[in-house]
Amino acid sequence: MQVTDLIKLNNLQLAGNLVSDELMLGIHASKRSGAGTEFEQYRHYQPGDDPKRIDWKLYARSGKHLVRESSTESNLHIRLVLDCSGSMNYEEAGINRFEYAKLILASLAYSGYRQNDQMSLYTLHNSRVETQVPAGQLSFQKILYALQNAQASGSWSAEEPKFPAFQQRQKEVLVLVSDFLQINEEWIRLIQQLANPRRDLVLFQILGDQEIDFTLEGFFRFKDLETGREMELQAEAVREQFQQASKSYLNTFEEEMRRPHIQLIRVRLSDPIAMVLRKFLITRS
Numbered sequence: 001m002q003v004t005d006l007i008k009l010n011n012l013q014l015a016g017n018l019v020s021d022e023l024m025l026g027i028h029a030s031k032r033s034g035a036g037t038e039f040e041q042y043r044h045y046q047p048g049d050d051p052k053r054i055d056w057k058l059y060a061r062s063g064k065h066l067v068r069e070s071s072t073e074s075n076l077h078i079r080l081v082l083d084c085s086g087s088m089n090y091e092e093a094g095i096n097r098f099e100y101a102k103l104i105l106a107s108l109a110y111s112g113y114r115q116n117d118q119m120s121l122y123t124l125h126n127s128r129v130e131t132q133v134p135a136g137q138l139s140f141q142k143i144l145y146a147l148q149n150a151q152a153s154g155s156w157s158a159e160e161p162k163f164p165a166f167q168q169r170q171k172e173v174l175v176l177v178s179d180f181l182q183i184n185e186e187w188i189r190l191i192q193q194l195a196n197p198r199r200d201l202v203l204f205q206i207l208g209d210q211e212i213d214f215t216l217e218g219f220f221r222f223k224d225l226e227t228g229r230e231m232e233l234q235a236e237a238v239r240e241q242f243q244q245a246s247k248s249y250l251n252t253f254e255e256e257m258r259r260p261h262i263q264l265i266r267v268r269l270s271d272p273i274a275m276v277l278r279k280f281l282i283t284r285s
Helices: 003-009 012-024 056-062 097-114 139-149 186-194 235-256 273-284
Strands: 038-044 066-071 077-083 118-125 128-133 172-178 199-207 219-223 230-234 262-268
Touching: 003 012, 003 097, 012 097, 012 139, 012 273, 056 066, 077 097, 097 118, 097 139, 097 172, 097 199, 097 273, 118 139, 128 139, 172 186, 186 199, 186 235, 230 235, 235 262, 262 273
Parallel strands: 077 118, 077 172, 172 199, 199 262
Antiparallel strands: 038 066, 118 128, 219 230
16 A cells, blocks of 8 residues: 555554555464463364363354463563654655654554554654653553654754663563654764663664655755754755765664664655565564
8 A cells, every 4th residue: 555545544543454464464473372361362172272271152052162362461562762853744755754654653553462562652852752652551552542643843962862761671672763864973872872682673764765866956945844944955056965965874874773683774755664564574583
């Protein structure tokens, strides 16, 4: 399904469900299940199953030996982190970067929900880390609601970011979605602080085609989405300088991210979301 169509739905639960369903095509979903407390589904009795798990009342009605399966909570904690700085409002070819980022996180949240993973949601806004949804019951629905209502504004320029909420000992995956555009090295410093042997960092860097290739022609009014500063420039006059600066930054950032437990996924706004996430999930599996 095209990104523009997903955005037009204006319904992250439906969009996340559609992308998650598309992801499952060709990928085996190994849902964790066992004799938990939350009923999940029935399956046919197999040799070795505990006879006590057979639903005998259902057997009396159907004549089939069916075992009640219950979902069990995963020990894996998935932290979803959304960059809410103003530059995320960038739009190209009718696709808004912030909405694209929300779709990625909503789709991953849906997949995590199906896997019974623990999930929580955080935002980076005005140089602060804000907890939107802590891990717990109904976190999936709360995450979708928080994503639907999130807005991007201001700048991210934390010189010494602190993450007291991220201090824990269990194995976890932290998914951070941003453009990772920086003035100095604020993103690099932030990611270095987050790097941890017990934490896998997954970084989705979302960029527009023009932010990478810059093939514009003619005069344009360019606006800094974080400061509001504007200037008029002829694209041809700055193209070579822009392309060199963009290539240098992207190469430097990519090099810095070649560290243990860090996976950088560079995404263009023109990329179908299901394709991006399918490659990511196949790589992780």
